Every structure is written in C-alpha cells, then in structure tokens.
Amino acid sequence: MKTPKDIPEACANCGIRNRGVCAHLYAEELSKLDSLSRRRRYRPGETIVMEGSRGVVGNVIDGTLVERKTMADGREQIVSLLFSADFLGTPLSNQADATVDAVSDVMLCTFDRDQFEAAAADLPGLSAAVHEQARAELALAREWMLLLGQKRAIERIATFLLRLVNRRLNVTCLHNFDDLMDDAQTLMIPISRRQIADFLGLTTETVSRKFGELRDLGVIDIADARHITVHSLPRLRAAAGFVDELA
Amino acid sequence: MKTPKDIPEACANCGIRNRGVCAHLYAEELSKLDSLSRRRRYRPGETIVMEGSRGVVGNVIDGTLVERKTMADGREQIVSLLFSADFLGTPLSNQADATVDAVSDVMLCTFDRDQFEAAAADLPGLSAAVHEQARAELALAREWMLLLGQKRAIERIATFLLRLVNRRLNVTCLHNFDDLMDDAQTLMIPISRRQIADFLGLTTETVSRKFGELRDLGVIDIADARHITVHSLPRLRAAAGFVDELA
DNA sequence: CTGTACTATTGATATACATCAATTTCACAA
DNA sequence: TTGTGAAATTGATGTATATCAATAGTACAG
Numbered sequence: 001m002k003t004p005k006d007i008p009e010a011c012a013n014c015g016i017r018n019r020g021v022c023a024h025l026y027a028e029e030l031s032k033l034d035s036l037s038r039r040r041r042y043r044p045g046e047t048i049v050m051e052g053s054r055g056v057v058g059n060v061i062d063g064t065l066v067e068r069k070t071m072a073d074g075r076e077q078i079v080s081l082l083f084s085a086d087f088l089g090t091p092l093s094n095q096a097d098a099t100v101d102a103v104s105d106v107m108l109c110t111f112d113r114d115q116f117e118a119a120a121a122d123l124p125g126l127s128a129a130v131h132e133q134a135r136a137e138l139a140l141a142r143e144w145m146l147l148l149g150q151k152r153a154i155e156r157i158a159t160f161l162l163r164l165v166n167r168r169l170n171v172t173c174l175h176n177f178d179d180l181m182d183d184a185q186t187l188m189i190p191i192s193r194r195q196i197a198d199f200l201g202l203t204t205e206t207v208s209r210k211f212g213e214l215r216d217l218g219v220i221d222i223a224d225a226r227h228i229t230v231h232s233l234p235r236l237r238a239a240a241g242f243v244d245e246l247a
Numbered sequence: 248m249k250t251p252k253d254i255p256e257a258c259a260n261c262g263i264r265n266r267g268v269c270a271h272l273y274a275e276e277l278s279k280l281d282s283l284s285r286r287r288r289y290r291p292g293e294t295i296v297m298e299g300s301r302g303v304v305g306n307v308i309d310g311t312l313v314e315r316k317t318m319a320d321g322r323e324q325i326v327s328l329l330f331s332a333d334f335l336g337t338p339l340s341n342q343a344d345a346t347v348d349a350v351s352d353v354m355l356c357t358f359d360r361d362q363f364e365a366a367a368a369d370l371p372g373l374s375a376a377v378h379e380q381a382r383a384e385l386a387l388a389r390e391w392m393l394l395l396g397q398k399r400a401i402e403r404i405a406t407f408l409l410r411l412v413n414r415r416l417n418v419t420c421l422h423n424f425d426d427l428m429d430d431a432q433t434l435m436i437p438i439s440r441r442q443i444a445d446f447l448g449l450t451t452e453t454v455s456r457k458f459g460e461l462r463d464l465g466v467i468d469i470a471d472a473r474h475i476t477v478h479s480l481p482r483l484r485a486a487a488g489f490v491d492e493l494a
Numbered sequence: 495c496t497g498t499a500c501t502a503t504t505g506a507t508a509t510a511c512a513t514c515a516a517t518t519t520c521a522c523a524a
Numbered sequence: 525t526t527g528t529g530a531a532a533t534t535g536a537t538g539t540a541t542a543t544c545a546a547t548a549g550t551a552c553a554g
Contacts, residue, residue, distance in 0.1 A: 069393045072491035077393040090382060092375075097386040128339075131378045134385060135337060139344040141388035146316045146324040148395035149448030153541065193502060201396030203542060208503050224550090225502060244319035400511065440532060450512060455533050471520085472532060 008034035014109070020059055020085035021129035029123050036115045042102040049089065049100040056110050057089035063106030064190040067098040068198065078199040079144075080137065081191070083167065087133045091117050103191055148201045151241055156200040157210040158240035161187065161220065165230060186229040193225065214239060255281040261356070263308055267332035268376035276370050283362045289349040296336065296347040303357050304336035310353030311437040314345040315445065325446040326391075327384065328438070330414065334380045338364050350438055395448045398488055403447040404457040405487035408434065408467070412477060433476040440472065461486060 006027035011017050011034050022030065039061070042048055049055035051069060060082050067080040079098050082088055088100065088108065111119075120127040147159050164187050189196075193204045200207070211228070214220045219236055221229045230236055237243055253274035258264050258281050269277065284305070289295055296302035298316060307329050314327040326345050329335055335347065338360065358366075367374040394406050411434050436443075440451045447454065458475070461467045466483055468476045477483055484490055 069389060071393065071397060071488050073488070075397040075488075077396040079389040079392050092379065093382055093386075097389055131381070132339065134378070134381055135340055138381060138385045138388060139340075141385060141392060142316060142326040142344055145326050145388060145391055145395055146318065148392060149324040149445075150318060150322040198396075204502075205504085205543085206541060209541095212503080241318050241320070241322075451532075452513080452534085453511060456511095459533080 006031065010034055010037075010039075014061060016059060016061055016085040021087055021126060021133070022059065024125040024129040025123065026125075029125065032123070033111075033119055033126070036111050036119060037109050038111070040108045040110050042106040042108065044102055044104055046102045046106075047099060048102060048106075048108070049096045049098075051096055051099040053096055054094050054113065055089055055096040055100070056108070057091050057113055057116050058087075058108045058110035060084050060086045060088055061107040061109050064103040065100055065106060066103055066191065066195060066199075067100050069098050076198045077201065078195060079141065081199070083190075087130060089113075090134070091120060091130060103195070153200075153202055153206050154210045154213055154239060155241040156202065157196075157207065157214060158219070158236050160196065160200060161214075161228070161230065162233075162236055162240050162242075164189070165233070165236075185233075186223075186227060189226045189228065253278065257281055257284075257286075261308060263306060263332040267306055268334055268373060268380070269306065271372040271376040272370065273372075276372065279370070280358075280366055280373070283358050283366060284356050285358070287355045287357050289353040289355070291349055291351055293349045293353075294346060295349060295353075295355070296343045296345075298343055298346040300343055301341050301360065302336055302343040302347070303355070304338050304360055304363050305334075305355045305357035307331050307333045307335055308354040308356050311350040312347055312353060313350055313438065313442060313446075314347050316345050323445045324448065325442060326388065328446070330437075334377060336360075337381070338367060338377060350442070400447075400449055400453050401457045401460055401486060402488040403449065404443075404454065404461060405466070405483050407443065407447060408461075408475070408477065409480075409483055409487050409489075411436070412480070412483075432480075433470075433474060436473045436475065 007017070008031050011022065011030050014022070016022060022033075025033065037058070040058075042063070048065070062084045065082040065088065066078050067082065068076050068078045070076050082100075090096065091113065120130060147156055151159065165185060168185075168187070191199070193207050196202075197204045197207050202210075211220075211222060215222050217235075217239070219231060219239055221231065223229065234243075238245065254264070255278050258269065258277050261269070263269060264277075269280075272280065286308070287303075287305075289310070295312065309331045312329040312335065313325050314329065315323050315325045317323050329347070335355065337343065367377060394403055398406065412432060415432075415434070438446070440454050443449075444451045444454050449457075458467075458469060462469050464482075464486070466478060466486055468478065470476065481490075485492065
C-alpha cells in the first residue's frame, strides 16, 4: 500500500512521517491530509493556544510544548508536555481546556479545524489515532493525579525523570521495554526548574533540593541543570514510589 | 426516527434511555445494542474492575462508583466519580487505568467488550458518544490536576462541592447554566469523608475541618455529614479559587 | 573580558496540613 | 430501648514543603 513515490514530498521528508497519527495513514490518505496542512513555526515562550479558545489542531513536528491551566490569582499547573510526533489540540471540542506554549523552537503541521474534522470523518485510521492519543492523555493525566494527590516531593521528581526516560524509550524503540536500555542513561531536561515545579505542584526551591537528594542518594548524577544521568532505573523506580520501600 | 414502539422493552423503561451514550442512538441502533447488553447489579464496596485488567464496559444505570489508583504502599487517589448515565470502561484500550468500586448499590448495563467494539464500529453515533465522554473525562482530570497541584485545602473542598452542584445541574437541565438554579441548594454528598479525602489529596480530619470553616464563613450549612446546603454559589465559587480574592 | 539579567542553588524560618489521640455521632443489631 | 463498631468531628502536636532571603552559576550583549 505504502509506495514511497505516492507519499507527498513534504511528508516523505518529515521526521515524524512514521510516528504519531501519520503512522496510521496510507499514502493516499496522507496525500489528502497533506493538501490541507500548513507548517507553522513558533518561538520559545510564544503562546499557541489560549485556554477556552478554539485553537489549533496539528502535529508537533519538532520541539517541546507545555499545556497549562491558570487560576484567577496566577497560580499555574502544567497538565501536559508535548514533544515531536504528539498531536496538539482537541478536534470535536471547541474549547481548549488549557493554554499551550512553545518551550523551545517549535514546528507544527497545522490544519484548519473544520477541514481536519471532515477529513477525519472519511479516514477511520485518522480518527482512531486521534482518539487513541486522547485516551493515552487521559491515562497520563490520571497517573499525574496520583502523583499530585499522594506522592512526596522526592517521589514526584523521580516520577518525572522516569517519565522522561519512558518517553525517550518510546521514541527510540517504539516500545516500553525498560530492559532494552543501558543502565546508565543521560537525560536532557526539556523544561526549566520553574516549569518542573508547576508540573509537579512544587516550588523551584524544592525541585532543586530534591534533585540534590536524589544525587546524594546515588540514584542520579547532575551534569548541569539541563543534563542528568540515571545510574539505576530500579532505584529510580523505587524512589518514585512504584516499589514498596519496605519490601 | 425514534418511535417508541421500536424501542426495546428494557430500554423504554430505562431511566437513562435519553441520557449518556444511549441518547445518541436511534431506535434500531438501540435494539441492536440492547440485544448485546446484560444487566448486572453490584453491592456497595464491591470491586467491578481491577486496575490493569481488561474489565467491563457499559452504562451506569444507577448508583455511584469511584475509580481509584493505588500505590505499592497503599496510598490511594480517586481519579473519577461515576454516576447514572456515565459510561464505564475504555473500549479500544485493553488495560483499565484504575480500579472501579461500587460505592452504593449499582446497576450496570454491561456489554461484551469485543461485541461492543464491533457494534461501535457500525454505529458512528455510539463511538462518537464514547469518545466524547473520554474527552470530557480528560477535561475533568486536568481540572483536578490544577486542584491537586495548586489549590489549598478549603479551595479543594469548595471545588468538590461545586462539581456536585454542576453535576446536579447537568442532570436536571442538561445544560450548565448556573443561573437556572436556586441560590440555596441542598446537596447529597455521595461518598464518605475518607473517599472525599482520597479524591482531594487530603486527610479525613482536614476534610472535616474545612467543611466546618466553610460553614463558619456562611457559605454552606451542614445538616449532617451527607447533606449540605449551599447558601451562595458566587461565594462558593470564590472559595474555590475561581475568582481572585483581591478583586 | 566585563557587566547585566536571569536561572538555579542553598540557607533560615514559617505554615498549612498531616499525624496522633480523644470524643462524639450515627447506623444498626439484638 | 441498649449496645457495638464504624464514621465523623475536634484537639494537640509534628513535619514536609512553602516562603523569604542570599549567593552562585550561566547566557548573552557590548
């Protein structure tokens, strides 16, 4: 079905052609969708969607984004991180439930909402993929509810690192087999201490201190604020509260 | 399209025939689905789905359920409450991301997963309704992330009460117009203090104390642990952090 | 290189909520 | 009715994390 010469130029050269929702489309479907797409670039700090607005739909080709909710007095909670191949926006709903910001330079492959929804109605694979992403987001949100409601600060930091590790594994091997990974693993932290704090329901000071504690426990090394290496995944998992300490 | 005599007996007498996913089905679609359904009753405290299992799919006809996630050492976080007309379970996914318990006597209208998924593939209205419910769940989960990550205890209690109020409004008038409601409103609290605590990331003691504070502030009255009346929705909203205190 | 502004770390103290401990209230059985 | 156990409330104290404050590191402009 998928003969390379049928694939649109832009898609053939696209870094996420075989990932995310595009991975589920045949060449002709891809062509149809490509004709509706428009690439857009965003700068770090730029707001892409405002909470409550209709907003944009599209694929993240490259870059890091945060979705955040804000209270009347300015308190913020980051509810999701988006990376390349993630799908941005909620087709079917007219109200974005969070504001979306570019954290790094970001390239999106955007669609007009109505056209995208019409296309999705014709392409079962596409709507299934979008819904599957929404389902995965729900599972992550609930995992984070457990973190925010029950975990201690150091467990939150460890869980955050574990999530970065898993994300990296997904990208690398498309599966979640921890054993496929070296025991020592260097991670790039894609967001600032302030953003980590807003994601974990903590303050920047506590984030700093708990990173330090994990270092002192020998679980991680901190090269600099943006680069840490995980020495032992099992110990990181234990620190994250996924294993009973007394076992 | 919807002629009463075409509707299956069981559905015609069903309290949720015009709510939830069933509201989106025509008589013939309803018949098809009805032939696959099986009613099941559960007792308070009974576990219906275990986290990680394939679990059940179906409509909640009547009763209250909680979805909860558990840590290795026993800490728990309630991630969702389900009431009549809500849809239970995640078609498309084979792993329930939370354990589901009956809180009260519960009546479900269950389906075999594979048969339901096959039916959904034929009934666009059905799959759209199921996906719409997943989307709504995601929005609620993110709202709760904001609560768990940023709100103070009294704001959490007020937000919880507001959610019960909104739920009741939805049921009553199928819309979310706060103005349609009397300014004094009596609420039945469907879950125990322990469950409220596990839902809000607090302890039972703090839940009790903050209920008391809201009473002392004149925002609510407490008839007994299960019955409270809201004196002023605007003040409840302010207490929940939806309005800036200093404004 | 030097200054400037921002981000991160580290330290001292405060506080909101948890924990521990009694009562009190409620549901229900005998 | 009275008794029994669980659920809820109320009180006294502890503690994890926030807050306030200072210092150190980093990126970038000139």
